[in-house]
Amino acid sequence: MNILKTVTRKFRPVNLFFTELILVLLFFSISAAVILKIFVSADRRSRLSSEKENAMLCAQSIAEAYSQSGDVGKALKAVFPESDDIGESGGNYIVPLDEKCRMSTDGGVLLELAEDREKTASGELLRLTLTFKTENEELYSLDCSAYIPAGGADNE
Amino acid sequence: MKKYKNKTLGDTISTIGSMLLFLLFTGCLLIMIAVAAGAYSRISKGFDKTFGASASLRYISNKLKSAESAEIGENGTALYLKSDGVLDIIYFKDGALYENNLSADAEPSTEGGSKIFALGDMNISEDGDLYKITVMFNNEQNFTYIRR
Numbered sequence: 001m002n003i004l005k006t007v008t009r010k011f012r013p014v015n016l017f018f019t020e021l022i023l024v025l026l027f028f029s030i031s032a033a034v035i036l037k038i039f040v041s042a043d044r045r046s047r048l049s050s051e052k053e054n055a056m057l058c059a060q061s062i063a064e065a066y067s068q069s070g071d072v073g074k075a076l077k078a079v080f081p082e083s084d085d086i087g088e089s090g091g092n093y094i095v096p097l098d099e100k101c102r103m104s105t106d107g108g109v110l111l112e113l114a115e116d117r118e119k120t121a122s123g124e125l126l127r128l129t130l131t132f133k134t135e136n137e138e139l140y141s142l143d144c145s146a147y148i149p150a151g152g153a154d155n156e
Numbered sequence: 157m158k159k160y161k162n163k164t165l166g167d168t169i170s171t172i173g174s175m176l177l178f179l180l181f182t183g184c185l186l187i188m189i190a191v192a193a194g195a196y197s198r199i200s201k202g203f204d205k206t207f208g209a210s211a212s213l214r215y216i217s218n219k220l221k222s223a224e225s226a227e228i229g230e231n232g233t234a235l236y237l238k239s240d241g242v243l244d245i246i247y248f249k250d251g252a253l254y255e256n257n258l259s260a261d262a263e264p265s266t267e268g269g270s271k272i273f274a275l276g277d278m279n280i281s282e283d284g285d286l287y288k289i290t291v292m293f294n295n296e297q298n299f300t301y302i303r304r
Binding site: 047 | 170185192199210283300302
């Protein structure tokens with residue numbers, strides 16, 4: 001009985017101290033995990049907003065050039081002077097870009113351009129939809145149009 | 157004075173253990189602070205790089221769109237915009253973009269304007285029927301096209 005008393009007296013405070021330390025450590029580990037998750041999310045959002053901003057600027061330039069000429073090829077050539085062979089099939093174009101909207105096959109952004117032509121009595125109404133996509137989601141989309149009078153774009 | 161003559165091996169181990177735990181906790185905390193500082197600096201730099209360039213491009217393009225007439229001067233580093241009897245001069249000088257408002261009949265001058273943005277370089281050129289506005293921000297070139 002005396003031995004038991006001695007043991008209890010000796011080890012109880014130590015155990016309590018360790019338990020408290022472990023609990024504190026557990027609490028801080030959980031907090032650290034949550035904070036790390038928030039950091040990763042903030043970093044991802046920052047990258048996404050940067051990609052979106054670049055896509056918007058790029059889309060605006062293509063839209064302005066397209067509205068002026070009514071020619072997707074010319075508009076793309078103005079914004080991407082290095083674009084010699086952009087794949088086109090039935091009025092649809094696909095341009096591989098990097099996150100800064102420069103032409104690159106290694107980048108994670110894809111620009112899709114879909115053109116629709118509508119003939120009217122006095123000319124042709126052209127509509128172009130620009131869509132910037134990443135692997136998982138759509139970054140940005142913009143519709144623009146150009147009107148080509150019957151005499152051609154120069155007579156606009 | 158109190159003397160700890162009856163200190164056992166268990167006491168020593170528990171002291172070392174608690175100190176090691178404290179050390180572990182301190183180490184984790186320092187790593188967390190380093191990660192946080194890295195993330196903050198990356199976000200801040202990215203934000204500055206992206207939005208600094210696009211803000212200046214949008215500022216110039218909005219001014220250009222709203223003007224009644226526009227003329228490029230000083231080898232592409234100045235833009236003379238006229239609207240409602242006001243001559244608005246947007247120009248690049250000494251690593252910054254400046255704006256100066258004068259009356260429409262005044263002599264255009266790239267002096268005495270107010271600073272708008274700090275930029276590496278700015279150039280406006282005519283590309284067919286489009287204006288090409290190019291700005292250099294943090295050693296990175298950005299451009300946009302505006303219809304004339």
